Amino acid sequence: MTSPTHLKEHTLKIQIRSFTDRDYGPVAELFRLHDLETIGSTNFSEEFLRSDWDMPNFDPFSDVAVAVGLDDIPVGVVACYAFRPVPTRPFLWVYAHGEHRSEAIESLMEWGLACSRRVLDRVPEDARVVSESSVHHDLHDVTGALRRAGFISERMSYTMLIRFDQPTPEPKFPDELRIVNF
16 A cells, blocks of 8 residues: 555656645645636635635645646645544545646545545444545546546535626516515
């Protein structure tokens, strides 16, 4: 099993390394690119990422890895969320962008699975541990990597979005129906 903190070289194009403080900006940009690719808009920021990752039992410096190119700039990220008191459902979030995307995703997935296995030391011996992930259906390279890693599709959901860039029209109700304050 590969250690999550182990620096691993992949065909000299992509390396997987632990997340560092200087990665907040580039990783926030990866989250922004993910949102733009999957839902067409974003308001993600570095400040939001720092706030989101400031939670008990989650340490981005040990629970997140980045895929970097030769310039050491992150082109991919995997986060292993296993912060519950009894972490029987570690959750992996993986995304990569750019020309080496597929290679980065495969390598990040390997790191994420090794990271999620660390929970086995923190759960009762008879506990059922199930790794989870979610991915937008259009990210075929991520869904493929998840399947190859043994994940199965168990459920689907929709994230709905309402843009408030125009005034909302007044609702029209039938005459016999009226809205009153509670």
